[in-house]
Amino acid sequence: MNESNPPVRVLIHGVTGRMGQALLRLAAERDDIVVVAAVSRSQPSQRVVDGVPHFAAAELPGVPPFDVAIDFSLPQGFDAILDLCAHRGAALVSGTTGLEDAQRHALDSAAGRIALLWAANFSLGVAVLSELVERAAAALPGWDCDIVESHHVHKKDAPSGTALALGASAEQGGAQPRYASLRAGDIVGEHLVQFAAPGERIELVHRATNRDIFARGALHAAARLAAKAPGQYRLRDLL
Known part of the structure; x- marks a missing residue:
């Protein structure tokens, strides 16, 4: 990275989770x-790990300057990171699920001040699939x-957030999607969108075999979003 293009400064919010750890490793x-900066709910056992400063959520106001925050935490911690990004003028990439309506409205409001992206799925392949489904x-x-x-058998919500997002893309194109959910073994994630008419059908499929794809997609989004003007973006906008 040359001096004219310094690296994007990233804060990881929710670093102790599975996604947070993958983000840290792949970044x-x-x-x-x-x-x-890496932020967790509780007090970190070490202040610096592999050169990255760690902070507790209560210490969020004191973190160093950053260009974009990547948030994979819990709804209870979402408001604080959104407020901090809006206050500092930093971009936000979030995959935190289970947000309430008030938090969705807060996202809409913050988009007038910062660049932000919320997505249920950060696979670049799914981002392309959603566009193909709409078309x-x-x-x-x-x-x-x-x-x-x-x-996998431990996933509780059905249909998945990704299926619903693909359904929204289908609705944008004028279709009326129906849903079916399967829970079996250790399947990371598979999504099939089928269009059928008498005598023919089209199948669009995405299969995830490694969860690292979601962390890589979030990092890709963060690198692109940091330079964007305020507004709400979709992952497919940043391909």
Whole structure:
């Protein structure tokens, strides 16, 4: 990374979770990103780990300057990171699920001041799939549209957030999607969108085999979003 293009300064919020740990590990492999702070709910056992300063959520106001925050935490911690980003003029990439309506409205309001992206799925492949689904729905009026999603046995919500997001893309194209959910074994995530008419059908499929794809997608989004003007973005806007 040369001096004219300094690395994007990233804060990871929710670092003790599975996604937070993947973000920390994979960010270290990139030269266009530097993690300047890692934040967890509780007091960290070590202040600096592999050169990255660690902070408790209660210490959030005192973190060093950053360009973009990547948030994979809990709804209870979401308001604080959104407020901090808005206050500092930093971008926000968030995959925190279970947000309440008031928090959704806060996102809409903050988009007038900062660049932000909230997504249920950070797979770049799913981002492309959502665009293909919208285009297919628009091109095939009157066709049946069915979305089948498969996940591991421990996943509780059904349909998945990704299936619902794909359904929203289908609706944008004019389709009326129906949903089916399967829970089996250790499936990371599979989504099939089928368009069918008498005598023919089209299947659009995405299969995830490694959870690192979601962390890589979030890092990709953070690197692109840091330079964007205020507004709400979709992952597919940053491809």
